[in-house]
Amino acid sequence: MKKIIFMFIACIMLSFSLSSTSHASNEIYNKTDTVRLNNELFYVNTIITEFDLVTSDEANLTRSTKTASKTTYIEDANQNTLWYVTITATFTYDGTTSSCISCSHNAGSNNSHWSIKSCTSSMSGNSATATAVATQTGILGFSHDFTRSVTIFCAPDGTIS
Numbered sequence: 001m002k003k004i005i006f007m008f009i010a011c012i013m014l015s016f017s018l019s020s021t022s023h024a025s026n027e028i029y030n031k032t033d034t035v036r037l038n039n040e041l042f043y044v045n046t047i048i049t050e051f052d053l054v055t056s057d058e059a060n061l062t063r064s065t066k067t068a069s070k071t072t073y074i075e076d077a078n079q080n081t082l083w084y085v086t087i088t089a090t091f092t093y094d095g096t097t098s099s100c101i102s103c104s105h106n107a108g109s110n111n112s113h114w115s116i117k118s119c120t121s122s123m124s125g126n127s128a129t130a131t132a133v134a135t136q137t138g139i140l141g142f143s144h145d146f147t148r149s150v151t152i153f154c155a156p157d158g159t160i161s
């Protein structure tokens with residue numbers, strides 16, 4: 001019995017000394033603003049979500065890794081989503097510095113009067129940005145392009161904003 005308890009305690013201690021990984025998906029930020037584009041009032045709803053991989057090597061005090069996304073939804077007066085743009089990025093941080101190591105972008109629309117013309121992304125230092133151009137086509141066939149960028153940051157302590 002003592003051998004089993006010893007093995008159990010040894011396994012627990014070993015797990016704390018090796019890399020720890022946390023799997024989670026949680027919304028950490030949600031903010032809605034209004035913007036007037038071409039004499040129309042739109043709502044801009046921005047959501048940040050941290051998810052999946054958060055790792056660190058506590059025994060060696062090395063860098064930790066965090067993946068998060070930031071999505072901006074453009075909504076009409078009834079708060080129906082017209083289109084959106086998302087940046088997803090993976091960061092490393094160690095309490096002193098942070099940096100973006102990869103990013104990807106996405107944009108889309110389920111509204112028949114809106115379409116995505118282009119979407120690009122870039123990363124620099126501890127941030128990543130996605131920029132989308134959406135086209136609104138009116139009843140008479142007139143169209144207007146709207147550009148929206150969304151940028152995600154990681155602080156040296158791993159705080160995402």
